[in-house]
Amino acid sequence: MKNGPWNFNSHLLILHRLKEGEDPLIVQFHWVDFWMPIHDLPLGFIFETVAQQLGNFIGAFIEYDVLATQLGYKRIIRIRVRINVRKPLKRKKKRVLPNGESVYVRFEYEKITLFCFLCGKLGHGESFCPIRDHHPRQEYVFN
Structure with a gap:
């Protein structure tokens, strides 16, 4: 479950661990957790709070990869996000810098099918x- 998402023949497999007493007939298979590198972050924006904001813009923020901080010199962070697969994936977001300049950060989805x-x-x-x-x-x- 933790190393997903999983796929078979290029089709996404959505898994759900049943909780005790949960009815498997009413489980909705709409959510998948993805690891995502976020590219082109302005210098000075490589913080966990920024990662949480971007993760919540994409879906529901789960986790910030602190081990990937060495990518900061390349202006990249890596986060884990829960995404509703019924909705279109987001590919970028506009950020306005304190000096008024606008930049776009790009989203990638690891193990996308x-x-x-x-x-x-x-x-x-x-x-x-x-x-x-x-x-x-x-x-x-x-x-």
């Missing part, structure tokens, strides 16, 4: 995206 860059959701690729069904001839630009 089948992912659609059109709608941002897990479980299918661009070829099978419902968005493509509605606008089949449109050219898409990825940001």
Whole structure:
């Protein structure tokens, strides 16, 4: 459970450890914990409080990898976040520095499986995206 997320044939396996007395027929399999490197953090923003804010923006912050602090010189931190897999994944966030300058921090998802860059959701690729069904001839630009 702790070393996940797990996948089979490029499809995400969502696991849940049942608690005593929990009804397995009503368990919702919507949440997965991901380790995430966050890139392009401005110098001076590599703190656990910033990691918690970014983790809660992405999903629900779980943990800050203090052993990855050596990546700070590359402006990278690593966090563990619980994500609702029914929602699109977030790829970046704008941060405004004290001097008024705007920068974007980028999110990566470790051990990510089948992912659609059109709608941002897990479980299918661009070829099978419902968005493509509605606008089949449109050219898409990825940001």
